[in-house]
Amino acid sequence: MRKIAEYTCRYFPKICLVNVLRQWTGIVYETPDNIPIISKSGKYENLWYAAGFGTRGITLSAGAGKALAEMVAYGSTKTIPIEKFSIERFIFE
Numbered sequence: 001m002r003k004i005a006e007y008t009c010r011y012f013p014k015i016c017l018v019n020v021l022r023q024w025t026g027i028v029y030e031t032p033d034n035i036p037i038i039s040k041s042g043k044y045e046n047l048w049y050a051a052g053f054g055t056r057g058i059t060l061s062a063g064a065g066k067a068l069a070e071m072v073a074y075g076s077t078k079t080i081p082i083e084k085f086s087i088e089r090f091i092f093e
Contacts, residue, residue, distance in 0.1 A: 030054035038085040
């Protein structure tokens with residue numbers, strides 16, 4: 001963390017004024033085709049997926065939330081086409 005801060009401050013001096021309270025790391029989950037899953041489960045009646053966003057999760061969260069809300073409320077989306085986000089694309093029989 002210290003080395004990254006020193007390097008960053010060299011090129012962006014004003015960022016040195018920011019206090020870092022904490023940092024974290026973890027696994028970033030992505031699907032094999034890098035397209036997230038926003039879908040109803042084909043196996044379980046009341047299970048819905050919104051997963052595999054990788055590093056794009058925060059930018060796609062509003063649209064995914066809206067799509068999931070519409071799917072739960074109406075059975076399909078009214079405003080966002082999500083067919084290509086289906087979990088079914090990974091089910092091979």
